[in-house]
Amino acid sequence: MKLLFKLAAKNLIGAGLRTWLNVIVLSFSFLIIIWHKGLLDGWDRQAKNETISWETGGGQFWQASYDPYDPFSLTEAHTKIPSALDSLVSTGNIAPILITQGTIYPRGRIQSILIKGISSNQKLLKIPSSLFLKNNDEIPALIGRNTAADNGLKEGDLITLRWRDIHGTFDANNIKIIGIFDTDIPTVDMGQIWVPLDHLQKMMGMPGEATIIVLNKEAQGSIIAEGWKFKNNEVLLKSITDMIKMKSVGGLVLYIILLSLAMLAIFDTQVLSIFRRQKEIGTYIALGMTRTQVVGLFTIEGSLNSVLAGLLAALYGIPLLALQASKGLSMPGGSKGFGLAVADKIYPAYSLGLVVTTILLIMLTTTIVSYLPSRKIAKMKPTEALRGKIQ
Amino acid sequence: MENLTIISIEGLKKHFSMSGGKFTALNGIDLEFRKGEFTGVVGPSGSGKTTLLNIIGSLDSPSEGKAIVLGQSIGDLNVKHAAMLRRSKLGFIFQSYNLLPVYTVFENVEFPLLLLRLDDEQRRKMVMDSLEWLGLIDKLKSKPAQLSGGECQRVAIARAMVKKPEIVLADEPTANLDAANSHHILKTMVQLNKEFGTTFIFATHDDKVIGYLSRKISLVDGKVTKDEIKNN
Numbered sequence: 001m002k003l004l005f006k007l008a009a010k011n012l013i014g015a016g017l018r019t020w021l022n023v024i025v026l027s028f029s030f031l032i033i034i035w036h037k038g039l040l041d042g043w044d045r046q047a048k049n050e051t052i053s054w055e056t057g058g059g060q061f062w063q064a065s066y067d068p069y070d071p072f073s074l075t076e077a078h079t080k081i082p083s084a085l086d087s088l089v090s091t092g093n094i095a096p097i098l099i100t101q102g103t104i105y106p107r108g109r110i111q112s113i114l115i116k117g118i119s120s121n122q123k124l125l126k127i128p129s130s131l132f133l134k135n136n137d138e139i140p141a142l143i144g145r146n147t148a149a150d151n152g153l154k155e156g157d158l159i160t161l162r163w164r165d166i167h168g169t170f171d172a173n174n175i176k177i178i179g180i181f182d183t184d185i186p187t188v189d190m191g192q193i194w195v196p197l198d199h200l201q202k203m204m205g206m207p208g209e210a211t212i213i214v215l216n217k218e219a220q221g222s223i224i225a226e227g228w229k230f231k232n233n234e235v236l237l238k239s240i241t242d243m244i245k246m247k248s249v250g251g252l253v254l255y256i257i258l259l260s261l262a263m264l265a266i267f268d269t270q271v272l273s274i275f276r277r278q279k280e281i282g283t284y285i286a287l288g289m290t291r292t293q294v295v296g297l298f299t300i301e302g303s304l305n306s307v308l309a310g311l312l313a314a315l316y317g318i319p320l321l322a323l324q325a326s327k328g329l330s331m332p333g334g335s336k337g338f339g340l341a342v343a344d345k346i347y348p349a350y351s352l353g354l355v356v357t358t359i360l361l362i363m364l365t366t367t368i369v370s371y372l373p374s375r376k377i378a379k380m381k382p383t384e385a386l387r388g389k390i391q
Numbered sequence: 392m393e394n395l396t397i398i399s400i401e402g403l404k405k406h407f408s409m410s411g412g413k414f415t416a417l418n419g420i421d422l423e424f425r426k427g428e429f430t431g432v433v434g435p436s437g438s439g440k441t442t443l444l445n446i447i448g449s450l451d452s453p454s455e456g457k458a459i460v461l462g463q464s465i466g467d468l469n470v471k472h473a474a475m476l477r478r479s480k481l482g483f484i485f486q487s488y489n490l491l492p493v494y495t496v497f498e499n500v501e502f503p504l505l506l507l508r509l510d511d512e513q514r515r516k517m518v519m520d521s522l523e524w525l526g527l528i529d530k531l532k533s534k535p536a537q538l539s540g541g542e543c544q545r546v547a548i549a550r551a552m553v554k555k556p557e558i559v560l561a562d563e564p565t566a567n568l569d570a571a572n573s574h575h576i577l578k579t580m581v582q583l584n585k586e587f588g589t590t591f592i593f594a595t596h597d598d599k600v601i602g603y604l605s606r607k608i609s610l611v612d613g614k615v616t617k618d619e620i621k622n623n
Contacts (some may be wrong), residue, residue, distance in 0.1 A: 003505055014493025283489040286450060287550075288478025288506045290471050382450045383441075386485065 002294065006092075007340030008300035012308070013272075019305065022265050026362070029262040029318040033255050034358050038321065038348035039329065042370020044244040045349050046184075048237055053126045054185040056236040057095065058217030061228035064122035066099075066211050071114075074100055078166075078209040079227050085213065095122035095129075098200050102163040104193070113147075113361060114161060114192045117200025117210075125218050127188065131179045132196040139175040139199055144189025148180045155180055161193065166205040184344070259362065260287035262309075263369045270302050270373040281377055282386030291378045298377060306363045324348055397557060397590060398447060399423035402456035405442050405613075407447030416442040418613035419456070424592065426557070429584045429595040431600055434610035440594035441562055443610070447592065448481055448560045449473040461557055478506050482551030482589075484612045486563035488543040490535040490550075496522070500549045507554060523554040525579060548576065552583055558590045565597050577603045 024308040030331050052058075081089060081096050088094040098117040103110055118125070132140050139161070143153060153159065155177055162172040175195065183189050201207050202327070213228065249270035284294050328345030405417040416439045424430060432440045445451040446458050449465050450473075458465040459537065461480050477483075482503075490499050500521055504514040522528050527543040535543055545565060551559050561580070565573035581603055584591050593600055599608060609617035 003508075007505075010498070011493055019548065129440050235437045279487070279489055280491060283485075283491065285474070286477060286485075286489070287503050290474040293474075359581070383445045386450070 001296075004227050004297050004300050005304075007086055008297055008304055011297070012301050012304050018269060018273075019308070020303045022262075022269055023312055025309045025311035026262045026305055026366070027317070030309055030313035030358065030362060031320070032246055032258055033362075034313075034317070034350060034355060035321060035324075036251050036254060037354050037358070038247075038325070038350040040244060040247050041345045041354065042325075042349040044240070046346060047094060047240045047244075048182050051237060051240060052185075052233065052256075054188050055125065055185050055214075057124045057214035058231055059215050059230065060236060061213040061215065061230055061233045063211050063227055064227050068230075071101055072121065074211065077211045078204075078206050081210050081213065082209050082228070090120060090121070090123040092119070092123040093216050094372070095124045096197060097214065098197055098204065098205055098206065098209060099211040100163060100200070102161055102193070104151070104162075105160045106153060111151060111190065113161075115161070115200060116192055116194050117197040118194055119197045119306065120380055122214075124214055126181075128179055128181050128185070129194065129196070129234040135176075135178050139173055139195055139203075140193040141175040142179045142181060143177060145180055145182045146186065146189045146191065147192060148177070150190075153177050153180075163203060165203065171203065188373040221376040259365060262362075263365055266302055266305055267368055267369045267373060270298065270370055271306075273301075273371055274298065278380070278388045280387045281380060282382050282384075282388075283304060285382040291380070295371075295377050296372045298374040299367060299371045302374070303363065303367040305370075306359075306366035309362070310359055317331050321348070321350055325350060396423050397426050397461055398422070398592075399459040400447075400457070403443075403446065403453050403458055404455035405439070405446065405451070406454045407605060416613050417446075417453075420552050420613070420615055420617070421621070422608065422615065424558075424590060425590045426590055427584065428606055429581065429591045430606040430608060431595050431604040432608045432610055433596055433601060434622040435596060438610040439613040440596075440610055442613075444560045444562055444592065444594045448483060449476050478503070479503060479554070480557045482554070482556040482559040484544070484551050484559060484561035484564045485546050486566045488535070488540075488547045488567075490543055490546055492535055495532050495534055496527060496538070496546050496568040499535070499546055500553050503550060503554045517553055518549075523550070523582065525549045539572075540567050541569075541575060543590055544572070544576050545579070548583075552587075552589070555587060556589065558592065560594075562594045563597070564593065565595070565600055570599065573597070573599045 062078045063079045065073050067073040078098060085094060089096060096119055100115050102113050102115040104113050105111070117129055118129045120129050122129055128142060131142065141159075141161075143151075148154065156172045156341075157177045159177065161171055161175045162170060164170050175193070195203075197210070201209060225343075281294055284297070285291065289297070325348050328347045330345050400420050400422040403417050403420040403422075404415065404600065406413045406415050408414075411541065418439075420439075420443065432443055434440055442451065446453055446465055447460055449468060452468075453466045460476070463472070463476055465473070483489075491502065495511065497518055500518045501514055504517055509517070519528070525548055527542065527545055527549060530542060530546075535546070538546065544567075547564075551561075559580075564580075565576060568576065569613065577600060580591055583589060593604070594603065605620045605621055607617070607621065608615055609619075
């Protein structure tokens with residue numbers, strides 16, 4: 001085997017330009033597959049981390065009637081915050097949120113909005129609710145950058161908010177935008193206004209009540225709350241996971257195309273090589289190599305393309321990918337509007353597992369593709385091979 | 392010359408299937424070759440010379456009859472054992488040299504020794520000895536493309552001789568060479584035959600080669616028509 005590797009390496013290097021063309025094409029495949037997968041992994045990681053930081057925390061309790069996809073459920077979806085949680089609420093380690101529908105009138109237009117009341121002292125989510133504590137306005141409000149842009153609102157603006165309280169009575173008041181936060185998570189930004197929880201409870205006539213309770217990781221195991229359904233992050237982040245999975249399937253098509261191109265190059269080279277090198281094959285057999293050894297030699301020759309490609313890809317790819325991993329990849333303007341958790345910059349994540357799996361996958365595929373045409377050698381008559389007569 | 396029979400051929404026939412039926416390349420050959428012979432199988436194109444050499448070299452097998460080479464029946468050898476026989480006991484010289492193009496002269500000559508798994512030092516010594524016999528020491532690092540036809544054939548001879556085989560089979564070794572190179576090559580082979588007692592069997596129709604033979608077997612239409620021992 002060692003001998004075959006030695007001979008294959010010599011033959012491969014000796015083939016010159018033919019080898020290097022294959023190696024270059026294959027190294028592109030290596031790099032683009034790793035880059036694309038790394039980008040998706042980075043996006044996945046960033047989206048999940050940001051969603052946890054801004055929205056889901058370490059898991060959530062949902063009031064039994066709450067259905068985020070049914071706004072009508074909000075009329076019923078409110079219950080007293082369990083008294084067992086009082087100490088955690090007061091320390092800010094969990095964040096109760098009351099949710100209701102409302103309407104604002106920016107620039108003379110009617111705009112439906114989700115009003116979310118969040119405790120001012122919560123430390124769990126990145127919503128800058130501590131700003132409420134510094135403000136003496138009657139109803140201070142926070143909005144996200146996208147909501148502000150969509151409605152032409154800026155910090156300090158007063159805007160009329162209309163809502164329906166627990167009795168079904170419409171009420172309205174002016175609210176003051178005291179802060180505009182910047183987030184990559186559209187589900188805490190688009191069409192939403194954040195107000196202090198106690199204000200909203202008072203406005204709605206729902207003292208001490210909430211729709212959801214965001215928990216920190218430590219709290220979730222110790223709480224049993226009747227009338228509330230616990231949702232862990234596996235459930236809460238499912239849409240992101242599903243989206244990444246969908247993207248991965250799309251990515252798979254790209255892998256297959258890239259890999260097929262590279263493998264086609266290897267396959268063609270092998271077929272051509274076996275055709276052109278018949279005399280050489282005959283000579284190997286005449287000198288005492290078995291046909292299996294010659295098949296092995298040609299298969300290893302083909303497979304070594306992927307080893308050289310890996311080395312070449314490492315040579316120019318590691319600095320390139322490392323640079324991108326540190327600088328990030330800017331996402332196009334407007335990607336926020338897709339309703340996806342997309343940061344301004346995606347930082348690809350290249351794990352060892354990703355690199356090793358990609359290398360093994362390409363090496364295995366290359367070996368198979370190299371072996372398939374090489375099997376022909378086993379059927380060659382050495383006497384005809386020596387004269388280069390096989391068609 | 393020792394009187395030891397190393398190749399024994401009895402009733403050897405070789406048929407090739409063709410589109411219109413079968414073609415008989417060898418039609419009942421009975422021959423014996425003794426150790427140290429410098430023999431040529433001569434005859435016109437299509438007479439079966441190369442087929443006979445291929446069977447002796449275990450590159451092909453008989454359709455009928457027997458070919459016993461160094462005690463091994465070629466027809467009964469499996470692919471692996473045939474390869475082992477070629478690897479250890481036989482050397483080949485081809486009309487078009489068949490040197491491995493990406494290897495240097497040294498590496499080409501070293502190749503059969505690699506297959507025999509000899510250690511580095513032993514290989515180096517044997518290759519250098521072989522190249523010295525053939526006057527190729529100054530071409531060690533050259534690749535076949537940088538050599539003349541005569542030099543290429545000398546490398547091929549060095550490669551065939553490096554492992555000191557029992558039998559060297561040479562198929563039209565001078566066909567691509569000019570007269571001066573042909574004589575040079577043939578003289579070298581005669582010398583090697585005398586020095587090492589290696590049996591040489593040629594397939595040729597070149598008169599220059601015939602002049603050096605100690606035995607001439609004439610083949611016509613797959614049959615031996617004449618078997619002459621010459622006293623040089």
